[in-house]
Structures are given as C-alpha cells and as structure tokens.
Amino acid sequence: MKRKLFYEDAYRQSGVTKVVSLAKDQSERWYVTLEETLFYPTGGGQPHDNGMINSVQVTDVEEVEGEIRHYLAKPLLEVGEAVNIEIDWTRRFDFMQQHAGQHILTASFVELFDIQTTSFHLGKELVTIDLDIKDITTEQLVEVEKRANQLILENRPIATKWVTKDELKDYPIRKQVAVEEDIRLVIIPEFDYNGCGGTHPSSTGQIAALKILDTEMQKGKIRVHFLCGGRVLQQLHRKQKTLQEVTHLLSAPEEGLALAVKVMLDNSKKLEKTLEETHEQLMNYEVKELLGEIQQECMSIERVFRQRPIQELQKIARLTVAQATNCRVIFIAENDGLLQLVLARGTENQTNMKQLIVQILPLINGKGGGSVSFAQGGGTTDLTGQQLLEEIHLF
Structure with missing residues (x-):
C-alpha cells in the first residue's frame, strides 16, 4: 500500500474500508491490515494515531515491512469485513500542530544561527529537539522563539509534494533525505523545505503559538523543550492555577x-x-546531665533510647567521652524494630570497642564495626534495648 493513502489528507477523520488480514505478532498482540487506512503509524518522531475500527479500539499502529498493522484491544473483526474507521481527531490535530511547529522551530535555528537539529521527539506532554551544539544563550532562544511565532502569525501555507530523487536538486531542502523513492516534501514557501512523512496542518496559522519552555544538556547536545498550539494554553492554565495558589499562600x-x-x-x-x-x-545539656549522674567509681555510661537518630547518639557519645576520659559509653536506640548501638571510650579507658561490638552483633543478627575507641552497629532482634544491655553486662 502506498503511503499516499494515509498521508495526503491529514484532515480526513473517518472512512470505510475492508479488513485484509487478522493476525498476532510475536508478542501475541492482535492486529489487522486494511485495504486503505487513515491511521498514521509511529515514525519520524511522531506517535501513532488512536481511534476505532467499527466498535474496536485501535491501541497502536506500526509499519512493519511495508505493512500497516492496526493493533486492536480485542480481535472482534473478520477478514473481508467492511468496516468503518475513525481516528481520534483531538490527538491527530495536536500532533499536527506539534510536528509543524517543530519544522518551524528547527528552520528558525538554522536561519538565525546555522544550528542544526539532530533529533526530534513528540511526547504526550512535551516536544523536544536536540541541537547540534553544546551551549546556547537565553538571548538566542528568545530570538528563535520570536522568529517562529512570526512565521506562525503570517499564516503561510504548508504544502506537501511527492518528488523523485532527481527532482530534489530543484528545492533548497534543509537536510538530506533518508529515502531513495517516494520522497515527500513538506514545504513552507520561502522558509523551509524538508523531507517528512508526518501529518501537518495546511497553514502555519493553525499552529497558533509556540513556546520554548526549557533546555538541558543531553549527550553533548542541547535539548530544547517546547510546546505548540493547544498545549500552550494547557500549560498556561496549569501554571496560572499554580501561580494563583502561591499568591494566596504567600499573600503577595x-x-x-x-x-x-x-x-x-x-x-x-x-x-x-x-x-x-x-x-x-x-545535646550539650544532655551530656552535662549524663556526666552529673556518674558515680566516682562508675566507669560506664549506659542508656537505652527510643526513636533517637543514630547520628545524635554518635555526637553525644563523642562529647561525653571527651569530658569523661576515664569512662566508656554504651548507647542503644530502639528505632522502628531495629536496635542500633553506639560504643565509645575516653582516652583513659582501656575497653576495646571494636572487640566489644564484635561480641554484641551476633545477639542482634547485626552488622557494624569501628575502631578500638569508637564503634557502632545495628540489627533486628526480639530483645529489647534493656535486655540487650543486660546481655552485654555478662561479657
């Protein structure tokens, strides 16, 4: 089937045709082929059309070895059956606006700054092009956006024409085409001549508007995020709603x-x-309180905490042994089903904290480690913090 059957009338929304085949692909998805189709298959950066064949929803459309496959939600069609086909026009026209806007934006970058586009992606929410440069200024973006919207406002015609490879020399095409035959040009007179198989409106004015939203670096190139047509209004509505909410919250x-x-x-x-x-x-007051409870003969400060961040206990332990140099500290925290430990000693205390944590960890199925003067660890166990402390006393 020639591509012309579904490319040439981008505005046609419905029609009647026949089912040629019904089959499954390698992924067990059901699809049909038709004598003629209005559905655009995914390609050239543009997603496929959705729609209906009789009462069956078309969920995907692909071109495989020259065959247009219409993937179905349910295999309810028969070979030879005459069917009504209807595309989702809202989706189709949105894609037409975005795709034509991309042509204008890309051509504007070339015209103003000789910056080439290397790839194009039309997504559900955003549209992007990748520019063959590593940096771009805000001023350049503003100028390009202004030029693109000027072309839209001029409401220039957007024409399509099928040409041969030999005829290409008669047109100032923007970039080399990738096919050898059935070459389709999309033409905005005196501005852009480009080989393309996508769907486009018949004039630039139908794009309505183009807005550049953001840029980012992607694999050494500048990726430009933009929107066209109805998506610009949708974006404006969302941002205006957010803006109003923020103004009320800040009373500004x-x-x-x-x-x-x-x-x-x-x-x-x-x-x-x-x-x-x-x-x-x-924490300093807490350390003073701990130090104030130390008996002269007591060489160990031990506490069980609940829902206490381990980082805090580490800091308190260090502050404590810095002042009580002859003491050791054993802190246990019960945190959401975990037992976590912090062990520390002062410079005048001889307890080996690394060795102690190694003895404790098997009791809680835990992991940890440290040095002879400071260690930490944690694990899960049925023991309470106080029970674990009693077990430690047995060492």
Missing part, C-alpha cells in the same frame, strides 16, 4: 512573588540555623 501579588519567596527562604535558613544551634545546646 504576582509581580512580588519572587521577592516573597526569597524572603521566605532566607527566613527558613535563619530558622534552620537557630534550630541547629538550639539542638546543639540541648
């Missing part, structure tokens, strides 16, 4: 949002610093 006008957010972040950083300082003071 739109033009003052950036300043309001900056003030909030600055205050948040100050508050975080204050909390850190307060937390540090509390």
Whole structure:
C-alpha cells in the first residue's frame, strides 16, 4: 500500500474500508491490515494515531515491512469485513500542530544561527529537539522563539509534494533525505523545505503559538523543550492555577512573588540555623546531665533510647567521652524494630570497642564495626534495648 493513502489528507477523520488480514505478532498482540487506512503509524518522531475500527479500539499502529498493522484491544473483526474507521481527531490535530511547529522551530535555528537539529521527539506532554551544539544563550532562544511565532502569525501555507530523487536538486531542502523513492516534501514557501512523512496542518496559522519552555544538556547536545498550539494554553492554565495558589499562600501579588519567596527562604535558613544551634545546646545539656549522674567509681555510661537518630547518639557519645576520659559509653536506640548501638571510650579507658561490638552483633543478627575507641552497629532482634544491655553486662 502506498503511503499516499494515509498521508495526503491529514484532515480526513473517518472512512470505510475492508479488513485484509487478522493476525498476532510475536508478542501475541492482535492486529489487522486494511485495504486503505487513515491511521498514521509511529515514525519520524511522531506517535501513532488512536481511534476505532467499527466498535474496536485501535491501541497502536506500526509499519512493519511495508505493512500497516492496526493493533486492536480485542480481535472482534473478520477478514473481508467492511468496516468503518475513525481516528481520534483531538490527538491527530495536536500532533499536527506539534510536528509543524517543530519544522518551524528547527528552520528558525538554522536561519538565525546555522544550528542544526539532530533529533526530534513528540511526547504526550512535551516536544523536544536536540541541537547540534553544546551551549546556547537565553538571548538566542528568545530570538528563535520570536522568529517562529512570526512565521506562525503570517499564516503561510504548508504544502506537501511527492518528488523523485532527481527532482530534489530543484528545492533548497534543509537536510538530506533518508529515502531513495517516494520522497515527500513538506514545504513552507520561502522558509523551509524538508523531507517528512508526518501529518501537518495546511497553514502555519493553525499552529497558533509556540513556546520554548526549557533546555538541558543531553549527550553533548542541547535539548530544547517546547510546546505548540493547544498545549500552550494547557500549560498556561496549569501554571496560572499554580501561580494563583502561591499568591494566596504567600499573600503577595504576582509581580512580588519572587521577592516573597526569597524572603521566605532566607527566613527558613535563619530558622534552620537557630534550630541547629538550639539542638546543639540541648545535646550539650544532655551530656552535662549524663556526666552529673556518674558515680566516682562508675566507669560506664549506659542508656537505652527510643526513636533517637543514630547520628545524635554518635555526637553525644563523642562529647561525653571527651569530658569523661576515664569512662566508656554504651548507647542503644530502639528505632522502628531495629536496635542500633553506639560504643565509645575516653582516652583513659582501656575497653576495646571494636572487640566489644564484635561480641554484641551476633545477639542482634547485626552488622557494624569501628575502631578500638569508637564503634557502632545495628540489627533486628526480639530483645529489647534493656535486655540487650543486660546481655552485654555478662561479657
């Protein structure tokens, strides 16, 4: 079947044809081939059409060895059966807008800065092109976007033409075509001539608008994220809703949002610093309390905590043995079904903490390690923290 049957009338939404074959592919998916089709198969950066064949939903369309396969939600069609076909027009026209917008954006990069596009992807939410450069300025992006929207506003015709390989020399094509025959050009007169098999509107004005959203580095090239047509309005609606919510939350006008957010972040950083300082003071008080409970003859400080971050216990242990140099510290934390330990000793204490943690870990099916002066570990066990402490006393 010639490609012309489903490319040439991009606006045709329905028709009648016959089922030629019904089969399964290697993945056990059912598909049909048709005498003629309006469905666009995935290719050239553009996704497939969705739609219906009679009452059966078409979930995917692929071209395999020149055969257009229409994958079905259910195999309810018969070979030779006359069927009504109808494409999802909302999806089709959206893709037409995005694809034509990509032609204009790509051609604008070439016209203004001689920057070539190496790939194109039309996704459900975003459209991207990859530029054959490693850096681009905001000013360049603004200029390209302005030029693209100027072309859209001029409402120039978008034409298609089938040519032979020999006839290509008569057109200033933007890049070399990948096929040898059945070459289809998409033409925006005096601006862009490009080999393409996708669906496009009949004029640039139907693209409505183009907006560049963002850029990122991908494999040494600049990837440009953009939207066209109805997607621009959808994006605007989403962002406007978010903007209104933020203005209400911050009690600030739109033009003052950036300043309001900056003030909030600055205050948040100050508050975080204050909390850190307060937390540090509390830990120092906790260390003083521990030291105040030490009996003169007591050489060990032992505590069981609940839901206490191990990082805090490490810090408290170090602060404690720094002041009580003749003591050892054994801290146990019961944290969400885990027992975690911190062991430390002062410079005048001779307990080998590395050796001690090795003795303790089998009791809790745990892992850990450390040095002779400081060790830590953790594991799961049926023992409580107090029971584990009693077991340690037996060593």
